[in-house]
Amino acid sequence: MWTTSLPPGVLTSFLFAVLDLYAGRGILWEIRRVSYKPSRGITKAVYAEFVDAIKGILEPLLEGRLSAITATALTYAVFTLIRAASSLVIDREKVARLESLVGMWEERRKKAIEARDLKMYERVMKEKARVERARRELEKERIKGTVVSIIAWLVIFKVLLDSVGAERPVALFPLPTGYVKLPFYAWFMVNSFWANALIARVWSVAKWIGRKG
Numbered sequence: 001m002w003t004t005s006l007p008p009g010v011l012t013s014f015l016f017a018v019l020d021l022y023a024g025r026g027i028l029w030e031i032r033r034v035s036y037k038p039s040r041g042i043t044k045a046v047y048a049e050f051v052d053a054i055k056g057i058l059e060p061l062l063e064g065r066l067s068a069i070t071a072t073a074l075t076y077a078v079f080t081l082i083r084a085a086s087s088l089v090i091d092r093e094k095v096a097r098l099e100s101l102v103g104m105w106e107e108r109r110k111k112a113i114e115a116r117d118l119k120m121y122e123r124v125m126k127e128k129a130r131v132e133r134a135r136r137e138l139e140k141e142r143i144k145g146t147v148v149s150i151i152a153w154l155v156i157f158k159v160l161l162d163s164v165g166a167e168r169p170v171a172l173f174p175l176p177t178g179y180v181k182l183p184f185y186a187w188f189m190v191n192s193f194w195a196n197a198l199i200a201r202v203w204s205v206a207k208w209i210g211r212k213g
Contacts, residue, residue, distance in 0.1 A: 054163040062164065068171035071184055074164070075191040078156050079199045085152040086145040087203075098138040105131045161185065 061070040105127060112121035161184075164170075169181035173190070182190070 051162045071170040071187045079195045082152045086149045090145045098134045
């Protein structure tokens, strides 16, 4: 049987090389860990300064009778910013083109079914693969907008809560038992029920006017 053996010096050198490699990795990881701490500290400091700046602006506006108006304005401003962020990643022209293509195909298919025209129906169904691709593209665009909207909402709402304070009373709300002071987060939620729909409507009208202009 054929056998071979490594000289003791070669084996020792190999073991020391492996140990040195792991030690090197440990050193590199320690360097990364230590260098990461100051960057996190800087980020927190910048965020704290940013929040303090917003707090300084909003503080006078959240006192007395102005508090409810300011809180309401902030709610609408948040949904406007979210809508703007979503629009930045969505190709509106592409969405409009795809929606038109799918809508026209659905209309032709409906007419063929109502007229019971088999030849017309077969011609329409030949385009089904193209329409399905258009639907998938349309869904991708909508998902992009949804993801960006969620991220923007979480970020903006976090900054707003840190700046205003979630439990800060901002408005009187009528109940059968009398008036109660609603904190900021509750007033935000109450207004959000119609703020999003209203902002979406205004946004659509503004886009329509822009296209006409």
